[in-house]
Amino acid sequence: MRAPALAAALLLLSGCAAVGPHAPQAAIAPAAVPKTYQWLQGSGEAAALSRQSYGALTRYVLATVAERAKGGPVEGAVLADGAALRSPAWAACGAKPAAIVLDMDETAILNTGANYDSARRGDPAFDVPRWDAWEQDGASFVDPVPGAVEALAALRAAGVTPIFISNRQARFSGQATQALAAAGLGDASAGRTMFLREAGTSSGKDMRRATVAAQWCVLAMIGDQLGDFSDLFNAKGMDPDTRRKLAELPGVAARWGQGWFLIPNPVYGPGVVGTLEQVFPDHRWPGPQTKETK
Ligand SMILES: [Mg+2]
Incomplete structure:
Protein backbone atom coordinates (compact mmCIF):
# COMPACT_ATOMS: atom_id res chain seq x y z
CA MET A 1 0.00 0.00 0.00
CA ARG A 2 2.84 2.35 0.80
CA ALA A 3 4.52 2.31 -2.62
CA PRO A 4 1.46 3.42 -4.64
CA ALA A 5 0.66 6.06 -2.03
CA LEU A 6 4.22 7.34 -2.19
CA ALA A 7 4.13 7.37 -6.01
CA ALA A 8 0.89 9.33 -5.93
CA ALA A 9 2.34 11.81 -3.47
CA LEU A 10 5.43 12.26 -5.57
CA LEU A 11 3.35 12.80 -8.69
CA LEU A 12 1.32 15.43 -6.87
CA LEU A 13 4.47 17.13 -5.62
CA SER A 14 6.10 17.08 -9.05
CA GLY A 15 3.01 18.43 -10.71
CA CYS A 16 3.33 15.81 -13.46
CA ALA A 17 0.19 14.78 -15.24
CA ALA A 18 -0.20 11.02 -15.02
CA VAL A 19 -1.90 9.03 -17.73
CA GLY A 20 -2.39 5.36 -18.55
CA PRO A 21 -3.63 2.35 -16.63
CA HIS A 22 -1.35 2.93 -13.65
CA ALA A 23 -2.24 6.56 -13.14
CA PRO A 24 -3.20 7.28 -9.53
CA GLN A 25 -6.92 7.58 -9.00
CA ALA A 26 -8.28 11.00 -8.31
CA ALA A 27 -8.89 11.47 -4.63
CA ILE A 28 -12.56 10.88 -3.79
CA ALA A 29 -13.92 13.61 -1.62
CA PRO A 30 -15.43 12.09 1.50
CA ALA A 31 -19.20 12.29 1.32
CA ALA A 32 -20.74 14.86 3.60
CA VAL A 33 -22.43 12.93 6.38
CA PRO A 34 -25.90 14.34 7.17
CA LYS A 35 -25.85 16.01 10.58
CA THR A 36 -28.62 13.76 11.88
CA TYR A 37 -26.51 10.65 11.23
CA GLN A 38 -23.40 12.27 12.67
CA TRP A 39 -25.37 12.86 15.84
CA LEU A 40 -27.28 9.56 16.08
CA GLN A 41 -24.52 7.16 15.12
CA GLY A 42 -21.38 9.11 15.92
CA SER A 43 -21.90 11.38 18.88
CA GLY A 44 -21.15 10.87 22.53
CA GLU A 45 -24.18 13.04 23.18
CA ALA A 46 -26.54 10.46 21.63
CA ALA A 47 -24.84 7.63 23.49
CA ALA A 48 -25.13 9.53 26.78
CA LEU A 49 -28.80 10.37 26.24
CA SER A 50 -29.64 6.77 25.36
CA ARG A 51 -27.85 5.54 28.47
CA GLN A 52 -29.67 8.19 30.48
CA SER A 53 -33.01 6.80 29.29
CA TYR A 54 -32.14 3.14 29.83
CA GLY A 55 -30.60 3.90 33.24
CA ALA A 56 -33.71 5.79 34.31
CA LEU A 57 -35.96 3.02 33.01
CA THR A 58 -34.00 0.38 34.91
CA ARG A 59 -34.11 2.31 38.18
CA TYR A 60 -37.83 3.06 37.76
CA VAL A 61 -38.78 -0.53 36.99
CA LEU A 62 -36.64 -2.08 39.72
CA ALA A 63 -38.10 0.36 42.27
CA THR A 64 -41.62 -0.42 41.05
CA VAL A 65 -41.00 -4.16 41.25
CA ALA A 66 -39.77 -3.74 44.83
CA GLU A 67 -42.84 -1.67 45.71
CA ARG A 68 -45.10 -4.29 44.14
CA ALA A 69 -43.39 -7.06 46.11
CA LYS A 70 -44.33 -5.18 49.30
CA GLY A 71 -47.93 -5.09 48.17
CA GLY A 72 -47.88 -1.43 47.19
CA PRO A 73 -49.92 -0.06 44.29
CA VAL A 74 -48.27 0.10 40.89
CA GLU A 75 -49.30 1.98 37.79
CA GLY A 76 -49.24 0.23 34.45
CA ALA A 77 -47.64 2.09 31.52
CA VAL A 78 -50.10 1.14 28.77
CA LEU A 79 -53.03 3.51 28.26
CA ALA A 80 -56.32 1.85 29.11
CA ASP A 81 -58.69 1.10 26.27
CA GLY A 82 -60.45 4.31 25.25
CA ALA A 83 -58.45 6.57 27.57
CA ALA A 84 -57.54 10.04 26.27
CA LEU A 85 -54.18 11.77 26.59
CA ARG A 86 -55.89 14.66 28.39
CA SER A 87 -57.16 12.36 31.13
CA PRO A 88 -55.04 9.23 30.91
CA ALA A 89 -55.95 6.00 32.66
CA VAL A 128 -39.40 -0.03 0.55
CA PRO A 129 -37.52 -2.77 -1.40
CA ARG A 130 -34.20 -1.62 0.07
CA TRP A 131 -35.63 -1.69 3.60
CA ASP A 132 -37.10 -5.17 2.95
CA ALA A 133 -33.63 -6.34 1.90
CA TRP A 134 -32.23 -4.83 5.09
CA GLU A 135 -34.81 -6.61 7.28
CA GLN A 136 -33.89 -9.87 5.57
CA ASP A 137 -30.11 -9.58 5.49
CA GLY A 138 -29.00 -6.92 7.95
CA ALA A 139 -28.92 -8.83 11.25
CA SER A 140 -25.13 -8.86 11.46
CA PHE A 141 -24.87 -5.11 10.80
CA VAL A 142 -26.78 -3.86 13.85
CA ASP A 143 -25.65 -2.55 17.23
CA PRO A 144 -27.47 -2.31 20.52
CA VAL A 145 -28.66 1.18 21.45
CA PRO A 146 -26.26 2.25 24.22
CA GLY A 147 -27.56 1.06 27.57
CA ALA A 148 -30.05 -1.47 26.22
CA VAL A 149 -27.97 -4.58 26.87
CA GLU A 150 -27.29 -3.69 30.50
CA ALA A 151 -30.89 -2.64 31.12
CA LEU A 152 -32.40 -5.84 29.72
CA ALA A 153 -29.95 -8.00 31.67
CA ALA A 154 -30.78 -6.22 34.93
CA LEU A 155 -34.52 -6.39 34.33
CA ARG A 156 -34.52 -10.06 33.31
CA ALA A 157 -32.53 -10.83 36.46
CA ALA A 158 -35.32 -9.15 38.45
CA GLY A 159 -37.97 -11.29 36.74
CA VAL A 160 -39.18 -8.61 34.30
CA THR A 161 -39.82 -9.80 30.73
CA PRO A 162 -38.86 -7.53 27.81
CA ILE A 163 -41.49 -7.55 25.06
CA PHE A 164 -40.79 -6.02 21.66
CA ILE A 165 -43.51 -4.30 19.62
CA SER A 166 -42.12 -3.30 16.24
CA ASN A 167 -43.32 -2.42 12.78
CA ARG A 168 -40.78 -4.74 11.25
CA GLN A 169 -42.71 -7.21 9.13
CA ALA A 170 -44.02 -10.43 10.65
CA ARG A 171 -42.84 -12.35 7.57
CA PHE A 172 -39.28 -11.54 8.64
CA SER A 173 -39.74 -12.45 12.29
CA GLY A 174 -36.88 -14.96 12.17
CA GLN A 175 -34.51 -12.26 10.98
CA ALA A 176 -35.82 -9.80 13.58
CA THR A 177 -35.05 -12.36 16.27
CA GLN A 178 -31.56 -12.76 14.82
CA ALA A 179 -31.00 -9.00 14.85
CA LEU A 180 -31.96 -8.75 18.53
CA ALA A 181 -29.69 -11.67 19.40
CA ALA A 182 -26.83 -10.21 17.33
CA ALA A 183 -27.14 -6.97 19.30
CA GLY A 184 -26.82 -8.93 22.55
CA LEU A 185 -30.43 -8.36 23.56
CA GLY A 186 -31.33 -12.01 24.12
CA ASP A 187 -34.21 -14.13 22.93
CA ALA A 188 -37.52 -12.96 21.52
CA SER A 189 -40.42 -15.20 20.61
CA ALA A 190 -42.89 -14.11 17.94
CA GLY A 191 -46.40 -13.88 19.35
CA ARG A 192 -45.21 -14.09 22.93
CA THR A 193 -42.42 -11.57 23.52
CA MET A 194 -42.25 -10.04 20.05
CA PHE A 195 -45.16 -8.55 18.10
CA LEU A 196 -44.33 -7.43 14.57
CA ARG A 197 -46.56 -5.92 11.90
CA GLU A 198 -48.76 -8.46 10.14
CA ALA A 199 -49.22 -7.95 6.40
CA GLY A 200 -52.19 -5.72 5.62
CA THR A 201 -52.49 -4.29 9.13
CA SER A 202 -51.94 -0.70 10.22
CA SER A 203 -48.70 0.64 11.63
CA GLY A 204 -50.56 1.62 14.79
CA LYS A 205 -49.44 -0.24 17.88
CA ASP A 206 -52.36 0.28 20.29
CA MET A 207 -53.96 -3.08 19.49
CA ARG A 208 -50.70 -4.93 20.06
CA ARG A 209 -50.10 -2.96 23.28
CA ALA A 210 -53.60 -3.95 24.46
CA THR A 211 -52.87 -7.60 23.65
CA VAL A 212 -49.69 -7.46 25.72
CA ALA A 213 -51.31 -5.52 28.59
CA ALA A 214 -54.07 -8.15 28.81
CA GLN A 215 -51.48 -10.72 29.82
CA TRP A 216 -48.71 -8.70 31.41
CA CYS A 217 -48.25 -5.92 33.93
CA VAL A 218 -46.37 -3.51 31.65
CA LEU A 219 -44.37 -1.33 34.03
CA ALA A 220 -42.59 0.78 31.42
CA MET A 221 -42.34 1.44 27.72
CA ILE A 222 -39.41 2.78 25.72
CA GLY A 223 -39.37 4.06 22.17
CA ASP A 224 -37.84 6.58 19.78
CA GLN A 225 -41.18 7.94 18.54
CA LEU A 226 -44.36 9.04 20.28
CA GLY A 227 -46.27 6.29 18.48
CA ASP A 228 -44.33 3.83 20.60
CA PHE A 229 -46.48 5.02 23.51
CA SER A 230 -49.91 5.77 21.99
CA ASP A 231 -51.42 5.94 18.51
CA LEU A 232 -53.18 9.12 19.67
CA PHE A 233 -49.95 11.01 18.93
CA ASN A 234 -50.22 10.03 15.28
CA ALA A 235 -53.72 11.23 14.41
CA LYS A 236 -53.94 11.94 10.71
CA GLY A 237 -53.38 15.54 9.65
CA MET A 238 -52.08 16.75 13.01
CA ASP A 239 -49.58 19.58 12.68
CA PRO A 240 -46.24 19.40 14.52
CA ASP A 241 -47.10 22.09 17.09
CA THR A 242 -50.32 20.31 18.12
CA ARG A 243 -48.45 17.04 18.42
CA ARG A 244 -45.74 18.69 20.49
CA LYS A 245 -48.38 20.10 22.83
CA LEU A 246 -49.88 16.61 23.26
CA ALA A 247 -46.51 15.39 24.51
CA GLU A 248 -46.60 18.17 27.09
CA LEU A 249 -50.11 17.65 28.45
CA PRO A 250 -49.85 17.33 32.24
CA GLY A 251 -50.91 13.67 32.38
CA VAL A 252 -48.52 12.81 29.57
CA ALA A 253 -45.61 14.94 30.79
CA ALA A 254 -45.85 13.18 34.15
CA ARG A 255 -44.95 9.88 32.49
CA TRP A 256 -41.72 10.96 30.80
CA GLY A 257 -39.04 9.33 32.91
CA GLN A 258 -41.78 7.71 35.04
CA GLY A 259 -42.94 4.75 32.98
CA TRP A 260 -42.42 6.24 29.51
CA PHE A 261 -38.84 6.62 28.31
CA LEU A 262 -37.66 8.16 25.07
CA ILE A 263 -34.60 7.39 22.96
CA PRO A 264 -33.31 10.16 20.64
CA ASN A 265 -33.76 9.73 16.89
CA PRO A 266 -33.34 12.81 14.69
CA VAL A 267 -32.95 10.74 11.51
CA TYR A 268 -36.48 9.58 10.60
CA GLY A 269 -40.05 9.31 11.78
CA PRO A 270 -43.07 11.57 12.33
CA GLY A 271 -41.05 13.87 14.55
CA VAL A 272 -38.90 15.00 11.61
CA VAL A 273 -41.48 17.01 9.66
CA GLY A 274 -42.81 20.55 9.39
CA THR A 275 -42.55 23.72 7.36
CA LEU A 276 -40.61 26.76 8.61
CA GLU A 277 -43.91 28.26 9.78
CA GLN A 278 -44.93 25.06 11.59
CA VAL A 279 -41.58 24.52 13.26
CA PHE A 280 -41.34 28.20 14.31
CA PRO A 281 -44.93 29.24 15.16
CA ASP A 282 -43.73 32.30 17.08
CA HIS A 283 -40.68 34.28 18.29
CA ARG A 284 -39.47 34.75 14.74
CA TRP A 285 -36.45 37.00 15.31
CA PRO A 286 -35.84 38.96 12.10
CA GLY A 287 -32.12 39.32 12.75
CA PRO A 288 -30.17 42.61 13.11
CA GLN A 289 -32.09 45.41 11.44
CA THR A 290 -29.93 47.47 9.09
CA LYS A 291 -31.10 50.45 7.05
CA GLU A 292 -31.38 48.18 4.05
CA THR A 293 -33.53 45.55 5.76
CA LYS A 294 -35.76 47.93 7.75
MG1 LIG B 1 -38.22 2.94 16.35
Whole structure:
Protein backbone atom coordinates (compact mmCIF):
# COMPACT_ATOMS: atom_id res chain seq x y z
CA MET A 1 0.00 0.00 0.00
CA ARG A 2 2.84 2.35 0.80
CA ALA A 3 4.52 2.31 -2.62
CA PRO A 4 1.46 3.42 -4.64
CA ALA A 5 0.66 6.06 -2.03
CA LEU A 6 4.22 7.34 -2.19
CA ALA A 7 4.13 7.37 -6.01
CA ALA A 8 0.89 9.33 -5.93
CA ALA A 9 2.34 11.81 -3.47
CA LEU A 10 5.43 12.26 -5.57
CA LEU A 11 3.35 12.80 -8.69
CA LEU A 12 1.32 15.43 -6.87
CA LEU A 13 4.47 17.13 -5.62
CA SER A 14 6.10 17.08 -9.05
CA GLY A 15 3.01 18.43 -10.71
CA CYS A 16 3.33 15.81 -13.46
CA ALA A 17 0.19 14.78 -15.24
CA ALA A 18 -0.20 11.02 -15.02
CA VAL A 19 -1.90 9.03 -17.73
CA GLY A 20 -2.39 5.36 -18.55
CA PRO A 21 -3.63 2.35 -16.63
CA HIS A 22 -1.35 2.93 -13.65
CA ALA A 23 -2.24 6.56 -13.14
CA PRO A 24 -3.20 7.28 -9.53
CA GLN A 25 -6.92 7.58 -9.00
CA ALA A 26 -8.28 11.00 -8.31
CA ALA A 27 -8.89 11.47 -4.63
CA ILE A 28 -12.56 10.88 -3.79
CA ALA A 29 -13.92 13.61 -1.62
CA PRO A 30 -15.43 12.09 1.50
CA ALA A 31 -19.20 12.29 1.32
CA ALA A 32 -20.74 14.86 3.60
CA VAL A 33 -22.43 12.93 6.38
CA PRO A 34 -25.90 14.34 7.17
CA LYS A 35 -25.85 16.01 10.58
CA THR A 36 -28.62 13.76 11.88
CA TYR A 37 -26.51 10.65 11.23
CA GLN A 38 -23.40 12.27 12.67
CA TRP A 39 -25.37 12.86 15.84
CA LEU A 40 -27.28 9.56 16.08
CA GLN A 41 -24.52 7.16 15.12
CA GLY A 42 -21.38 9.11 15.92
CA SER A 43 -21.90 11.38 18.88
CA GLY A 44 -21.15 10.87 22.53
CA GLU A 45 -24.18 13.04 23.18
CA ALA A 46 -26.54 10.46 21.63
CA ALA A 47 -24.84 7.63 23.49
CA ALA A 48 -25.13 9.53 26.78
CA LEU A 49 -28.80 10.37 26.24
CA SER A 50 -29.64 6.77 25.36
CA ARG A 51 -27.85 5.54 28.47
CA GLN A 52 -29.67 8.19 30.48
CA SER A 53 -33.01 6.80 29.29
CA TYR A 54 -32.14 3.14 29.83
CA GLY A 55 -30.60 3.90 33.24
CA ALA A 56 -33.71 5.79 34.31
CA LEU A 57 -35.96 3.02 33.01
CA THR A 58 -34.00 0.38 34.91
CA ARG A 59 -34.11 2.31 38.18
CA TYR A 60 -37.83 3.06 37.76
CA VAL A 61 -38.78 -0.53 36.99
CA LEU A 62 -36.64 -2.08 39.72
CA ALA A 63 -38.10 0.36 42.27
CA THR A 64 -41.62 -0.42 41.05
CA VAL A 65 -41.00 -4.16 41.25
CA ALA A 66 -39.77 -3.74 44.83
CA GLU A 67 -42.84 -1.67 45.71
CA ARG A 68 -45.10 -4.29 44.14
CA ALA A 69 -43.39 -7.06 46.11
CA LYS A 70 -44.33 -5.18 49.30
CA GLY A 71 -47.93 -5.09 48.17
CA GLY A 72 -47.88 -1.43 47.19
CA PRO A 73 -49.92 -0.06 44.29
CA VAL A 74 -48.27 0.10 40.89
CA GLU A 75 -49.30 1.98 37.79
CA GLY A 76 -49.24 0.23 34.45
CA ALA A 77 -47.64 2.09 31.52
CA VAL A 78 -50.10 1.14 28.77
CA LEU A 79 -53.03 3.51 28.26
CA ALA A 80 -56.32 1.85 29.11
CA ASP A 81 -58.69 1.10 26.27
CA GLY A 82 -60.45 4.31 25.25
CA ALA A 83 -58.45 6.57 27.57
CA ALA A 84 -57.54 10.04 26.27
CA LEU A 85 -54.18 11.77 26.59
CA ARG A 86 -55.89 14.66 28.39
CA SER A 87 -57.16 12.36 31.13
CA PRO A 88 -55.04 9.23 30.91
CA ALA A 89 -55.95 6.00 32.66
CA TRP A 90 -53.81 2.88 32.71
CA ALA A 91 -54.39 -0.77 31.95
CA ALA A 92 -54.69 -2.63 35.25
CA CYS A 93 -51.79 -4.77 36.42
CA GLY A 94 -53.58 -7.11 38.84
CA ALA A 95 -51.43 -10.15 39.51
CA LYS A 96 -50.04 -10.31 35.97
CA PRO A 97 -46.32 -10.98 35.49
CA ALA A 98 -44.10 -7.91 35.12
CA ALA A 99 -42.91 -6.78 31.70
CA ILE A 100 -41.62 -3.79 29.81
CA VAL A 101 -42.46 -2.97 26.19
CA LEU A 102 -39.75 -1.84 23.80
CA ASP A 103 -39.78 -0.65 20.24
CA MET A 104 -37.01 -2.25 18.18
CA ASP A 105 -35.55 0.08 15.54
CA GLU A 106 -33.46 2.92 16.96
CA THR A 107 -34.76 2.00 20.42
CA ALA A 108 -33.36 -1.45 21.19
CA ILE A 109 -31.11 -1.77 18.14
CA LEU A 110 -29.32 0.77 16.00
CA ASN A 111 -29.67 -0.12 12.32
CA THR A 112 -26.07 0.86 11.80
CA GLY A 113 -25.63 -0.87 8.44
CA ALA A 114 -28.80 0.61 6.94
CA ASN A 115 -28.01 4.03 8.40
CA TYR A 116 -24.55 3.86 6.81
CA ASP A 117 -26.16 2.91 3.50
CA SER A 118 -28.53 5.91 3.71
CA ALA A 119 -25.90 8.36 4.94
CA ARG A 120 -23.44 7.56 2.16
CA ARG A 121 -26.21 8.04 -0.42
CA GLY A 122 -27.17 11.43 0.98
CA ASP A 123 -30.20 10.36 3.04
CA PRO A 124 -32.60 9.55 0.16
CA ALA A 125 -36.34 9.00 0.62
CA PHE A 126 -37.43 5.76 2.27
CA ASP A 127 -37.09 2.91 -0.20
CA VAL A 128 -39.40 -0.03 0.55
CA PRO A 129 -37.52 -2.77 -1.40
CA ARG A 130 -34.20 -1.62 0.07
CA TRP A 131 -35.63 -1.69 3.60
CA ASP A 132 -37.10 -5.17 2.95
CA ALA A 133 -33.63 -6.34 1.90
CA TRP A 134 -32.23 -4.83 5.09
CA GLU A 135 -34.81 -6.61 7.28
CA GLN A 136 -33.89 -9.87 5.57
CA ASP A 137 -30.11 -9.58 5.49
CA GLY A 138 -29.00 -6.92 7.95
CA ALA A 139 -28.92 -8.83 11.25
CA SER A 140 -25.13 -8.86 11.46
CA PHE A 141 -24.87 -5.11 10.80
CA VAL A 142 -26.78 -3.86 13.85
CA ASP A 143 -25.65 -2.55 17.23
CA PRO A 144 -27.47 -2.31 20.52
CA VAL A 145 -28.66 1.18 21.45
CA PRO A 146 -26.26 2.25 24.22
CA GLY A 147 -27.56 1.06 27.57
CA ALA A 148 -30.05 -1.47 26.22
CA VAL A 149 -27.97 -4.58 26.87
CA GLU A 150 -27.29 -3.69 30.50
CA ALA A 151 -30.89 -2.64 31.12
CA LEU A 152 -32.40 -5.84 29.72
CA ALA A 153 -29.95 -8.00 31.67
CA ALA A 154 -30.78 -6.22 34.93
CA LEU A 155 -34.52 -6.39 34.33
CA ARG A 156 -34.52 -10.06 33.31
CA ALA A 157 -32.53 -10.83 36.46
CA ALA A 158 -35.32 -9.15 38.45
CA GLY A 159 -37.97 -11.29 36.74
CA VAL A 160 -39.18 -8.61 34.30
CA THR A 161 -39.82 -9.80 30.73
CA PRO A 162 -38.86 -7.53 27.81
CA ILE A 163 -41.49 -7.55 25.06
CA PHE A 164 -40.79 -6.02 21.66
CA ILE A 165 -43.51 -4.30 19.62
CA SER A 166 -42.12 -3.30 16.24
CA ASN A 167 -43.32 -2.42 12.78
CA ARG A 168 -40.78 -4.74 11.25
CA GLN A 169 -42.71 -7.21 9.13
CA ALA A 170 -44.02 -10.43 10.65
CA ARG A 171 -42.84 -12.35 7.57
CA PHE A 172 -39.28 -11.54 8.64
CA SER A 173 -39.74 -12.45 12.29
CA GLY A 174 -36.88 -14.96 12.17
CA GLN A 175 -34.51 -12.26 10.98
CA ALA A 176 -35.82 -9.80 13.58
CA THR A 177 -35.05 -12.36 16.27
CA GLN A 178 -31.56 -12.76 14.82
CA ALA A 179 -31.00 -9.00 14.85
CA LEU A 180 -31.96 -8.75 18.53
CA ALA A 181 -29.69 -11.67 19.40
CA ALA A 182 -26.83 -10.21 17.33
CA ALA A 183 -27.14 -6.97 19.30
CA GLY A 184 -26.82 -8.93 22.55
CA LEU A 185 -30.43 -8.36 23.56
CA GLY A 186 -31.33 -12.01 24.12
CA ASP A 187 -34.21 -14.13 22.93
CA ALA A 188 -37.52 -12.96 21.52
CA SER A 189 -40.42 -15.20 20.61
CA ALA A 190 -42.89 -14.11 17.94
CA GLY A 191 -46.40 -13.88 19.35
CA ARG A 192 -45.21 -14.09 22.93
CA THR A 193 -42.42 -11.57 23.52
CA MET A 194 -42.25 -10.04 20.05
CA PHE A 195 -45.16 -8.55 18.10
CA LEU A 196 -44.33 -7.43 14.57
CA ARG A 197 -46.56 -5.92 11.90
CA GLU A 198 -48.76 -8.46 10.14
CA ALA A 199 -49.22 -7.95 6.40
CA GLY A 200 -52.19 -5.72 5.62
CA THR A 201 -52.49 -4.29 9.13
CA SER A 202 -51.94 -0.70 10.22
CA SER A 203 -48.70 0.64 11.63
CA GLY A 204 -50.56 1.62 14.79
CA LYS A 205 -49.44 -0.24 17.88
CA ASP A 206 -52.36 0.28 20.29
CA MET A 207 -53.96 -3.08 19.49
CA ARG A 208 -50.70 -4.93 20.06
CA ARG A 209 -50.10 -2.96 23.28
CA ALA A 210 -53.60 -3.95 24.46
CA THR A 211 -52.87 -7.60 23.65
CA VAL A 212 -49.69 -7.46 25.72
CA ALA A 213 -51.31 -5.52 28.59
CA ALA A 214 -54.07 -8.15 28.81
CA GLN A 215 -51.48 -10.72 29.82
CA TRP A 216 -48.71 -8.70 31.41
CA CYS A 217 -48.25 -5.92 33.93
CA VAL A 218 -46.37 -3.51 31.65
CA LEU A 219 -44.37 -1.33 34.03
CA ALA A 220 -42.59 0.78 31.42
CA MET A 221 -42.34 1.44 27.72
CA ILE A 222 -39.41 2.78 25.72
CA GLY A 223 -39.37 4.06 22.17
CA ASP A 224 -37.84 6.58 19.78
CA GLN A 225 -41.18 7.94 18.54
CA LEU A 226 -44.36 9.04 20.28
CA GLY A 227 -46.27 6.29 18.48
CA ASP A 228 -44.33 3.83 20.60
CA PHE A 229 -46.48 5.02 23.51
CA SER A 230 -49.91 5.77 21.99
CA ASP A 231 -51.42 5.94 18.51
CA LEU A 232 -53.18 9.12 19.67
CA PHE A 233 -49.95 11.01 18.93
CA ASN A 234 -50.22 10.03 15.28
CA ALA A 235 -53.72 11.23 14.41
CA LYS A 236 -53.94 11.94 10.71
CA GLY A 237 -53.38 15.54 9.65
CA MET A 238 -52.08 16.75 13.01
CA ASP A 239 -49.58 19.58 12.68
CA PRO A 240 -46.24 19.40 14.52
CA ASP A 241 -47.10 22.09 17.09
CA THR A 242 -50.32 20.31 18.12
CA ARG A 243 -48.45 17.04 18.42
CA ARG A 244 -45.74 18.69 20.49
CA LYS A 245 -48.38 20.10 22.83
CA LEU A 246 -49.88 16.61 23.26
CA ALA A 247 -46.51 15.39 24.51
CA GLU A 248 -46.60 18.17 27.09
CA LEU A 249 -50.11 17.65 28.45
CA PRO A 250 -49.85 17.33 32.24
CA GLY A 251 -50.91 13.67 32.38
CA VAL A 252 -48.52 12.81 29.57
CA ALA A 253 -45.61 14.94 30.79
CA ALA A 254 -45.85 13.18 34.15
CA ARG A 255 -44.95 9.88 32.49
CA TRP A 256 -41.72 10.96 30.80
CA GLY A 257 -39.04 9.33 32.91
CA GLN A 258 -41.78 7.71 35.04
CA GLY A 259 -42.94 4.75 32.98
CA TRP A 260 -42.42 6.24 29.51
CA PHE A 261 -38.84 6.62 28.31
CA LEU A 262 -37.66 8.16 25.07
CA ILE A 263 -34.60 7.39 22.96
CA PRO A 264 -33.31 10.16 20.64
CA ASN A 265 -33.76 9.73 16.89
CA PRO A 266 -33.34 12.81 14.69
CA VAL A 267 -32.95 10.74 11.51
CA TYR A 268 -36.48 9.58 10.60
CA GLY A 269 -40.05 9.31 11.78
CA PRO A 270 -43.07 11.57 12.33
CA GLY A 271 -41.05 13.87 14.55
CA VAL A 272 -38.90 15.00 11.61
CA VAL A 273 -41.48 17.01 9.66
CA GLY A 274 -42.81 20.55 9.39
CA THR A 275 -42.55 23.72 7.36
CA LEU A 276 -40.61 26.76 8.61
CA GLU A 277 -43.91 28.26 9.78
CA GLN A 278 -44.93 25.06 11.59
CA VAL A 279 -41.58 24.52 13.26
CA PHE A 280 -41.34 28.20 14.31
CA PRO A 281 -44.93 29.24 15.16
CA ASP A 282 -43.73 32.30 17.08
CA HIS A 283 -40.68 34.28 18.29
CA ARG A 284 -39.47 34.75 14.74
CA TRP A 285 -36.45 37.00 15.31
CA PRO A 286 -35.84 38.96 12.10
CA GLY A 287 -32.12 39.32 12.75
CA PRO A 288 -30.17 42.61 13.11
CA GLN A 289 -32.09 45.41 11.44
CA THR A 290 -29.93 47.47 9.09
CA LYS A 291 -31.10 50.45 7.05
CA GLU A 292 -31.38 48.18 4.05
CA THR A 293 -33.53 45.55 5.76
CA LYS A 294 -35.76 47.93 7.75
MG1 LIG B 1 -38.22 2.94 16.35
